[in-house]
Amino acid sequence: MNVNDKGYIHQRLLKMITDKTAVVGIIGLGYVGLPLAIHFGRHxxxxxxxxxxxxxxxxILHGESYIKHIPEASIRELIDKKQLxxxxDFSHLKEADCILICVPTPLTxxxxxxxxxxxxxxKTISQHLRQGHLIVLESTTYPGTTEEMLLPSLTSSDMRIGEDFFLAFSxxxxxPGNQTYTAVNIPKVVGGVTRPCLEASVALYNTITETVPVSSTRTAELTKLLENTFRSVNIAMVNELKILAHKMGIDLFEVIDAAATKPFGYTPFYPGPGLGxxxxxxxxFYLAWKAKEYDFSARFIHLAGEINVSMPYYVIEKTIEALNTHKKSLNGSRIMLLGMAYKKDIDDDRESPGYAIMKLLSEKGAIVAYNDPWISQLEPTRKYNFQMTSTAITPEVLTEMDAVIIVTDHSGYDVEEIVKFSKIVIDTRNATKNVKDNREKIFMA
Ligand SMILES: NC(=O)c1ccc[n+]([C@@H]2O[C@H](COP(=O)([O-])OP(=O)(O)OC[C@H]3O[C@@H](n4cnc5c(N)ncnc54)[C@H](O)[C@@H]3O)[C@@H](O)[C@H]2O)c1
Known part of the structure; x- marks a missing residue:
């Protein structure tokens, strides 16, 4: 094929991807971008x-990891080999052939x-865009973002989509923390703006995992939101059922385990102290926001949000009830939260319900401490400002507390010991299910 032939740039990019001479640029080296960089480097x-x-x-340049579940050795090896x-300095974007965007997409x-x-x-990419660039948006967002926002800022009279450069959403x-499913065995859904865009992005991801091409970037964008809305709605449903089951004196966790034996048509979801x-x-909420443009209210999303956001309040209610059995008020009680990460065995505390619980407890006059083996210190966040360090769990500390709340059931917690030395344990995760002794101290929330 000749340099001036239509499709030459596309064919050259495909060849570079297949023989792995293409350079992969990753923008945003957080929980998503850093592991992705390591996977492409290893491949x-x-x-x-x-x-x-x-x-x-x-x-990273010193071979250090700032994400606990990502081993330093995996970073150091790639840095030493000059693979990573x-x-x-974003001017180096010109050296990259494939640019994957993994920056945050929070809510206001x-x-x-x-x-x-x-x-x-x-904007930065547009300043460095050149012929042969493949740009893939990986950040979660509402349907239409890739083509309504990214495409217009990248297209110009001398840079045509699908011919000079390529754009996709995947x-x-x-x-994070899942040892079974990682970037090498989680299939990648890919939608391109044009057919050559799809082909180039599918070729790239095929080098690390299985791909699932879909007909458009919007389809790929909505796929991700369907997956996460499915989780949010189902978690809200079991959270609501948990409250009902408590009133009925039924253990919902036992119910869920029993239901999970059905070999078809049921997927277990577990209640907790809220969403994180x-x-x-x-x-x-990205989808709910976009839905308004279509005069549409995404009711399941709003209802699930409402229920999940209310769960920390339920934990407080249960804590007050538990303290009441000891003739204690929440005001002035010493309460320890166990687990500030939003889920077990990771160091990510973003949007963790632990913060909402901590805030509500403090507002009601409780004296709050926390322990998290994964988070030694609480940094200020956009919503909260608890500058606190993790308190070690010792028999003395537990004995001093009026109540302990298990917010996140990290594997490292010795739950038997926690129950043994605490006066009251509020369990939001069913972490105490195998504890035999002192069960009268356990209150489910
Ligand atoms: N964390 C997850 O489990 C997960 C899973 C699937 C999808 N996602 C999505 O992936 C995206 C990234 O999430 P994350 O958890 O990796 O976020 P993160 O906050 O851990 O990492 C984002 C990184 O981007 C950097 N950054 C911010 N602005 C930048 C800019 N203008 N240029 C370059 N870098 C910039 C930040 O410094 C940070 O290091 C989000 O859209 C998120 O919804 C996250």
Whole structure:
């Protein structure tokens, strides 16, 4: 094929991807971007990681990991072999052939999509865009973002989509801390703006895992939101049923385990103290926001949000009831929260219900401490400002507390010991199910 032939740039990109001479650029080296960079590096690509956070870049360059479940050795190996380079200098985007965007997509205080990170990234890419670039958005967002927001800022009179550069959406399905499913065995859904865009992005992801091509970027965008709305709605349903089951004196966890023996038509979801993480509490609201453009109210999303947001209040109610049995008021009680990460065995505390519980307890005059083996210190967040360090769990500390609340059931917790030395244990996760002794101290919430 000749340089001037239509399709030459596309064919050249496909060849570079197939023989792994294409350079992969990853923008945003957080919970999604850093593991992705490692996977592409391990699969033989040269990877350049970009981030605006100079401290993170510095750590990676020194072979350090700032995400506990990502081993330092995996970073160091790639840095030493010069397979992975990281920088805050975005002019190196020109060296990358495939650019994957993994920046945050949070909500504003008014629960509306905050696309500021994505907008600034797109602007930066447009300043360095060149022929042969494949750009893939991995950040979760509402249907239409890729083509309504990214495409217009990248297209120009001399850069035509599908001929000069290629654009696609492929949602990230990373599940931090999950040892069974990682980037190598989680299929990647991919939607391209044009057929050549789809082909190039499918070729890229095929080098690391199985791909699921879909007909458009919108389809791929909505696929991710369906997955997370499905989780949010089902978690809300079991959270609501938990409250009913408590009133009926039935153990919902036992019910769920029994129902899970049905070999078809049922997927178990478990109740908890509320929703956490950067996905499930946020993503459905991207869809609900976009739905308004179609005069449509996404009722399941709103109802699930309402129930899940109310769960920390339920935990407080149960804590007050438990203290009441000891003739104690919440005001002035010493309460310890166990687990500030939003789920077990990871160090991610974003949107963790632990914070909502901590705030409600403090507002009611409780003296609050926390322990989390994964989070040694609480940093200020957009919503909360608890500057606190993790208190070690010792028999003395537990004895001093009026109540202990298990917010997250980290595997490292010795639940027998916790129950043995605590006066009251509020269990939001069924972590105490195998504890034989002192069961009268346990209150489910
Ligand atoms: N964490 C998850 O489990 C998960 C799973 C699936 C999808 N997602 C989605 O992936 C996206 C990224 O999430 P995350 O958890 O990795 O977020 P994160 O906050 O852990 O990481 C984002 C990184 O982007 C960097 N960044 C911010 N603005 C930037 C910019 N303009 N240029 C370059 N870097 C910038 C930040 O410094 C940070 O290091 C979000 O859309 C999220 O919804 C997350």
């Amino acid at each position: 033989g690509f040269r990877v350049i990681g970009f981030d605006v956070d100079a401290r993170k870049i510095d750590k 380079d990281v920088t805050i 205080d008014k629960m509306e999509p905050d696309l500021s990170y994505l907008l600034s990234t797109t 949602p990230e399905r990373e599940d 993480g950067h996905c499930i509490p946020i993503d459905p």
